Amino acid sequence: MSTSANPLPSQPVRRRFPKPDLPYRSQLIRQLILLFITFITLFPILWIVSLSIDPSGLARPTELRLIPPGASLDAYRRVMAQPTNNPITFAQLAFNSFKLAMGVSLFSVGIGVSAAYVFSRFKIRGQKFLMLAVLTVLMMPSIGSIAPLFVLLNKIQLGTGPGDTLRDSLYGVGLACISGGLPFAIWNLKGYLDTIPRDLEEAARIDGATINQTFLKIILPLATPALAVTAFLGFLSGWTEFALSWQFLTKAPNFTLSMALWNMTGQYSGQVPWSNFAAMALLVATPVSVVYLMLQKYIVSGLTIGSVK
Amino acid sequence: MATMTEQPTPRSGFANWWIRTSTTRIAWLYLLPAFLVMGMITFYPLFYQVWMSTTDYNIKNLRIDAVAPNPANLSEACTTNMKGECTWGRFDNYRQIFTGELPVAIANFSFWNVLAFDLVWTFTNVPFHVIIGVLIAVLLNTKGLWFKRFYRAIFVLPIVIPSLVVAVVWRNMFDPDYGSINQLLTSVSHLFGGSTVAARWLDQVNYPIAGIPLTLSYFALLIANIWLGWPFMTIVATGALQSIPGDLYEAASIDGATGRQQFFKITMPLLRPAIIPAAVLGMITTFNLFNLIYLLSGGGPLRRTEILVTTAYRLVNENRLYGVAAAFSVIIFFVLLILTLATNYVTKATERYDI
Numbered sequence: 158m159s160t161s162a163n164p165l166p167s168q169p170v171r172r173r174f175p176k177p178d179l180p181y182r183s184q185l186i187r188q189l190i191l192l193f194i195t196f197i198t199l200f201p202i203l204w205i206v207s208l209s210i211d212p213s214g215l216a217r218p219t220e221l222r223l224i225p226p227g228a229s230l231d232a233y234r235r236v237m238a239q240p241t242n243n244p245i246t247f248a249q250l251a252f253n254s255f256k257l258a259m260g261v262s263l264f265s266v267g268i269g270v271s272a273a274y275v276f277s278r279f280k281i282r283g284q285k286f287l288m289l290a291v292l293t294v295l296m297m298p299s300i301g302s303i304a305p306l307f308v309l310l311n312k313i314q315l316g317t318g319p320g321d322t323l324r325d326s327l328y329g330v331g332l333a334c335i336s337g338g339l340p341f342a343i344w345n346l347k348g349y350l351d352t353i354p355r356d357l358e359e360a361a362r363i364d365g366a367t368i369n370q371t372f373l374k375i376i377l378p379l380a381t382p383a384l385a386v387t388a389f390l391g392f393l394s395g396w397t398e399f400a401l402s403w404q405f406l407t408k409a410p411n412f413t414l415s416m417a418l419w420n421m422t423g424q425y426s427g428q429v430p431w432s433n434f435a436a437m438a439l440l441v442a443t444p445v446s447v448v449y450l451m452l453q454k455y456i457v458s459g460l461t462i463g464s465v466k
Numbered sequence: 467m468a469t470m471t472e473q474p475t476p477r478s479g480f481a482n483w484w485i486r487t488s489t490t491r492i493a494w495l496y497l498l499p500a501f502l503v504m505g506m507i508t509f510y511p512l513f514y515q516v517w518m519s520t521t522d523y524n525i526k527n528l529r530i531d532a533v534a535p536n537p538a539n540l541s542e543a544c545t546t547n548m549k550g551e552c553t554w555g556r557f558d559n560y561r562q563i564f565t566g567e568l569p570v571a572i573a574n575f576s577f578w579n580v581l582a583f584d585l586v587w588t589f590t591n592v593p594f595h596v597i598i599g600v601l602i603a604v605l606l607n608t609k610g611l612w613f614k615r616f617y618r619a620i621f622v623l624p625i626v627i628p629s630l631v632v633a634v635v636w637r638n639m640f641d642p643d644y645g646s647i648n649q650l651l652t653s654v655s656h657l658f659g660g661s662t663v664a665a666r667w668l669d670q671v672n673y674p675i676a677g678i679p680l681t682l683s684y685f686a687l688l689i690a691n692i693w694l695g696w697p698f699m700t701i702v703a704t705g706a707l708q709s710i711p712g713d714l715y716e717a718a719s720i721d722g723a724t725g726r727q728q729f730f731k732i733t734m735p736l737l738r739p740a741i742i743p744a745a746v747l748g749m750i751t752t753f754n755l756f757n758l759i760y761l762l763s764g765g766g767p768l769r770r771t772e773i774l775v776t777t778a779y780r781l782v783n784e785n786r787l788y789g790v791a792a793a794f795s796v797i798i799f800f801v802l803l804i805l806t807l808a809t810n811y812v813t814k815a816t817e818r819y820d821i
Binding site: 179183184187188190191194195197198199200201202204205221268269271272274275279281282287290291293294296297298300301302303304305306307308309311312314322332333335336339340343368369372393396397399400403404415418419422423431434435438441442445446449450453 | 489490492493494496497499500501503504507508509510511512514515518523527528530602605606608609610611612613617620621622623624625626627628629630631632634635636637638639644646649650653693697750754756757760761764775778779781782783788791792795798799802803806
């Protein structure tokens with residue numbers, strides 16, 4: 158404690174006024190560090206943006222340029238028309254991904270919220286066991302149950318054709334996604350409902366409201382932010398789902414955006430121009446990223462897993 | 467009216483019970499949809515998986531009218547035993563996974579290597595995320611810093627981009643000939659008069675650092691995952707930092723505490739309760755980080771960056787060994803259970819930390 162002679166003893170006194178700026182030297186050092194981090198954070202994003210407007214068709218990028226000479230949106234046009242060798246347009250792929258994501262999101266939240274309500278507010282026999290069951294499933298990644306889901310869904314025939322099974326359809330992938338999404342929705346919503354004060358419900362109960370009324374008229378409106386966030390996260394997981402659809406789906410009309418994206422970069426990429434791949438990556442990422450960015454404030458408060466509440 | 471209530475009807479026991487349990491009935495009704503669905507698509511497959519893991523479930527058993535699978539490789543397991551007894555019997559899939567003698571020869575398959583790599587992967591990534599994340603949060607929390615909101619908006623970008631896209635973009639960035647990482651390193655190297663960098667990030671087999679058995683693709687994955695992971699910790703730490711009352715720092719500086727002392731005696735202890743659950747969550751996520759590893763390095767080269775979930779996926783996707791894959795998943799489940807219990811124990815122990 159030899160430093161007890163404080164060099165700036167007047168500082169605490171001046172705190173009623175806006176604090177003076179940082180000394181320029183430390184401001185400069187901090188700005189340099191933060192600019193360096195900004196560069197690292199933005200580098201992959203800027204690279205992919207500059208690739209996507211690179212006009213040089215089949216060629217690979219040979220140097221780093223933010224705006225390549227002759228920049229054009231040709232790659233976007235090509236990707237929109239036909240992203241992969243499969244005869245399927247971007248719009249069809251996007252519609253498949255959208256259906257899958259929407260289904261997973263609405264189904265998980267719609268069914269999950271009533272169970273979350275019970276877990277948060279009631280004490281019934283066997284509740285601990287049921288909550289533990291949900292939590293245990295939550296820990297396991299969805300790929301962990303890919304083998305039984307594949308086998309079981311494969312046994313359900315949809316049409317008359319030999320390969321026309323529930324497994325080889327968007328419904329099958331959706332069910333498999335919900336199998337992982339529903340426990341998450343229950344647990345996340347339960348965490349949020351726990352933070353809603355009980356006084357409101359008790360007051361309503363005294364006024365003669367039934368359980369159904371308190372749930373529908375009080376809990377659901379108050380839980381709207383958490384419902385929206387959980388639904389969005391469910392949507393995101395469906396939109397970017399890769400492993401299950403890559404394993405389950407075999408027919409081109411069912412393919413999703415993430416499968417097409419992997420087709421353009423992975424082991425089957427062959428001669429796909431990198432500008433096409435870059436445009437595709439941006440088209441897949443941008444819509445959900447923008448929504449995520451806008452909802453970010455609510456997501457932090459609506460995401461209760463791992464919180465210390 | 468009074469006589470009505472005293473009426474001793476034989477149904478009153480039932481009626482009482484009916485009224486008494488009305489809340490419970492509604493509770494169960496509310497639980498029913500979720501548990502019906504989970505029963506069908508979550509719990510039933512999990513139990514089915516345990517049964518599958520004791521069979522030689524294979525591609526030939528897939529069709530609806532196909533033959534049922536046999537109990538796992540019973541005959542072979544028996545012939546290997548000198549006394550003619552079945553030592554493993556129905557658990558032969560598990561034996562095969564642990565010894566690496568799978569029914570289909572898979573090059574470089576070793577459960578123990580995969581498990582070891584997965585643990586190394588988890589325990590090297592999360593500290594980076596936590597340390598970098600907290601340091602940047604503290605840096606950003608400086609009073610009077612310019613462009614704070616700009617930096618906060620930029621730094622959140624790695625979280626909001628889907629991991630699938632992040633993985634495939636980084637895969638191309640690590641391309642030895644056209645990737646931007648080598649191009650960037652080359653420009654830096656030229657600046658200092660060096661030569662062109664052409665590191666084979668994803669398929670160089672030998673170890674870049676002598677004595678550490680980790681390939682260059684591990685470091686490529688590490689770089690990509692640090693880029694991906696630290697902003698989450700920054701967000702968590704920023705939230706916690708903002709809830710620390712400023713009076714504490716003022717009091718400390720009046721008492722003559724230096725900046726470093728304030729960081730270790732005030733900031734760190736008060737960040738702890740927020741950072742530890744986030745780190746545990748990050749550990750479980752990193753341990754199961756399928757998208758990044760499968761789509762970036764593909765587990766290569768020679769399966770040296772394979773983790774448990776990517777291996778389980780390959781057993782289904784490439785090798786079509788459904789029975790073995792089921793056994794593998796059951797093993798993953800127990801590994802995760804141990805990991806969760808262990809971290810739970812550790813964090814409970816640290817929660818008692820008093821400030």
